Structure formats: structure tokens, C-alpha cells
Amino acid sequence: MKILLSADDIQRRVAEMAQQIADDYRGQSVTIVGVLTGCLMFLADLVRHLDLPLRIGLLQASSYRGATTTPGLLRVQLELLPDLRGRHVLLLDDILDTGQTLAYLNRHLQTLDVASLRIAVLLRKEGRQQVPLHVDYRGFDIPDAFVVGYGLDYNDEYRHLPYVAVLNL
Numbered sequence: 001m002k003i004l005l006s007a008d009d010i011q012r013r014v015a016e017m018a019q020q021i022a023d024d025y026r027g028q029s030v031t032i033v034g035v036l037t038g039c040l041m042f043l044a045d046l047v048r049h050l051d052l053p054l055r056i057g058l059l060q061a062s063s064y065r066g067a068t069t070t071p072g073l074l075r076v077q078l079e080l081l082p083d084l085r086g087r088h089v090l091l092l093d094d095i096l097d098t099g100q101t102l103a104y105l106n107r108h109l110q111t112l113d114v115a116s117l118r119i120a121v122l123l124r125k126e127g128r129q130q131v132p133l134h135v136d137y138r139g140f141d142i143p144d145a146f147v148v149g150y151g152l153d154y155n156d157e158y159r160h161l162p163y164v165a166v167l168n169l
């Protein structure tokens with residue numbers, strides 16, 4: 001597999017993102033809401049750099065489409081989500097592709113009386129967004145290819161890789 005982002009590239013950028021996030025929230029209490037399962041590595045690495053009063057919440061979203069890059073049917077499970085009323089929420093996902101997932105979650109979280117809502121993604125695929133969405137923090141812009149590693153899977157494999165690679169199918 002062709003490595004697109006090395007483990008070092010990712011670690012350096014995640015630390016930079018954490019610095020920016022910490023500066024923006026300036027000591028305010030924040031609840032990071034991670035989108036399972038892809039957010040795992042990004043979430044775990046990011047929060048260890050964040051010197052802020054911090055809570056972590058999780059939800060699960062999947063669009064069941066294997067390696068095809070056409071958006072599938074979105075399934076969302078919110079059972080693990082804590083009460084977000086009055087909280088500064090930072091919604092965190094691995095990758096922004098069409099935007100369908102994060103746009104839906106953004107709309108849903110807005111209905112929960114949060115104090116503020118921002119969005120962070122590690123990766124954004126260039127030229128793929130179909131749903132208008134403002135993303136506050138993004139790690140890397142990548143070309144339109146199917147990538148795995150650092151949380152991202154193909155049929156639930158490859159998530160554990162410390163780097164991001166292009167999967168040739």
C-alpha cells in the first residue's frame with residue numbers, strides 16, 4: 001500500500017491541531033464527541049495534547065458502503081452520548097468525504113441545546129463534498145482515493161495502522 005501520511009506526519013499535525021483547539025477554547029470546558037469507529041486513534045491522540053477541562057462522548061455512525069465512494073444509507077446510534085445540554089461540543093470524525101455524515105450529526109446535535117458546536121476532522125477529501133458544511137479544524141486535505149489506517153477501515157481491517165495509506169482494490 002502506498003503510504004500517504006506517515007505516523008510522524010500525523011502525530012505532528014495532531015499536536016498542532018490540539019494547540020489551535022486549546023487556544024480557541026481558552027480554558028473553557030469542552031465535550032469532544034467522537035464518531036465511532038473511525039475516530040478512535042485521532043480522538044485518543046488529540047485529547048492527550050489538550051490541556052483543557054474535557055469530557056469525551058461517543059456515538060456511532062456508518063454508511064455501509066465498503067470501498068465504494070458513493071454514499072450509502074446512513075445509520076446512527078446515539079445511545080452512548082452523554083447529556084450535552086449547555087456544553088461546548090467539538091464533533092470529531094476521521095474523514096470528511098461527501099459531508100453527509102457530519103452534516104446530519106451537526107443538525108442533530110444542534111437540537112440538543114448545546115452552548116456551541118464545532119467540527120474537527122483529520123482528513124478532508126478534495127473535490128468530494130456534496131453537502132454544505134463548515135468544518136472548523138482539519139488536519140490534511142487528501143486526494144480522492146480510498147484510504148485506510150489510523151482508524152479508517154476496509155471491512156473492519158487496517159484500523160490499527162499508525163499511518164494512512166491508499167488501498168488499491
Ligand code: 5GP
Nearest residue numbers: 095096097098099100101145146147152153
Ligand atoms: P461522508 O458522510 O462524508 O461521505 O463520509 C464519511 C464517512 O465515510 C467517514 O466517516 C468514513 O467512515 C467513510 N469514508 C469516506 N471516505 C473513506 C475512505 O477513503 N476510507 C475509509 N476507510 N472510509 C471512508
Ligand code: MG
Nearest residue numbers: 035036037038
Ligand atoms: Mg466514519
